[in-house]
Amino acid sequence: MAEPVPAEEAADVALGDFAEIVRRHQSMVFSTALRFLADPPAAEELAQDVFMQLHAKLNTLKSPEHVVFWLRKVTSHRCIDRLRRTGMPQVSLDDLPESAGLEFSTDVQPADPFLSRRLQQLVASLPAKARLMVILRYQEDLSAEDIAGILDMPAATVKSHLQRALAMLRDKVVRTMGEVRTDT
């Protein structure tokens, strides 16, 4: 089931309860990794590594909000690091299969499954930083300022990257699916 996007989701989780933290945030961490890497086994491995790092560092984190921020930040940086280390090529839009390993179980059906799948493929074809920003903005519902804090860059840079990424996505959707679906 798609979870509601939370800002205060961990507020009542005891910091020492690692199992509860994992259960609460597994979708956030796994989903971010999956959207970025478009590779379910790699995404699970990365998500597990993030939680193992959290397990080792849990006593240094001061509050549940700090845990959420830390998880997002470490997941984002690990995604970028993994891409650099493995040298995964940018996925070309034309090379993406209809189901690029992005279709995972959600109990909520999207309004337009075809458009939804196409958008997932298009997001996966974005440059790494832009892809991560789009994921954090639209999956996690974070503001540009929050994303800037996670990625250690100015908010203005995040805004301009997001605008460019949106324009690119819109343009590709128009080219592949037509104007009708992108009206505002």
Add this chain to the structure above:
Amino acid sequence: MTHFEDELKDALRRQKPPDGFADRVLARAAEQDSHPAKRTWRDSWLNIFAQPIAPANLLHWATVAAVAAALVVGGVHYRNVHVQRERAQGEAAKARLLLALRIAGSKLQLAKARVDQINSAPINRREINSDQLHSDPSANQQERE
């Protein structure tokens, strides 16, 4: 938010991880607790750089900055001392060379004076003899006899 952004948000809903994900993480954590990895000094130091900058890590970064500053200051100081020592050694060598040149010069002066003295004596004697030959022919005759 535009309609397009709504579509994007809809497409990027969070995905559930595969079944048993949390159990696998907890099993790994339990295994890590029962067999804590032996951390070497190298791991612990390099770990400082692997952490995102957060208030809790400021002390780490301050330590790194202090060590780096100490290394830079120490390096500059060592270089200055080294340069000063080299300069002093150069000055001493220059003084020794000048002294040696001065001694060599005075010796050359002495030698030249000696050579001049030696060269001047026979010339005087030859000049005296030739004067005697031209002024007194009988003396030459006597010498021949």
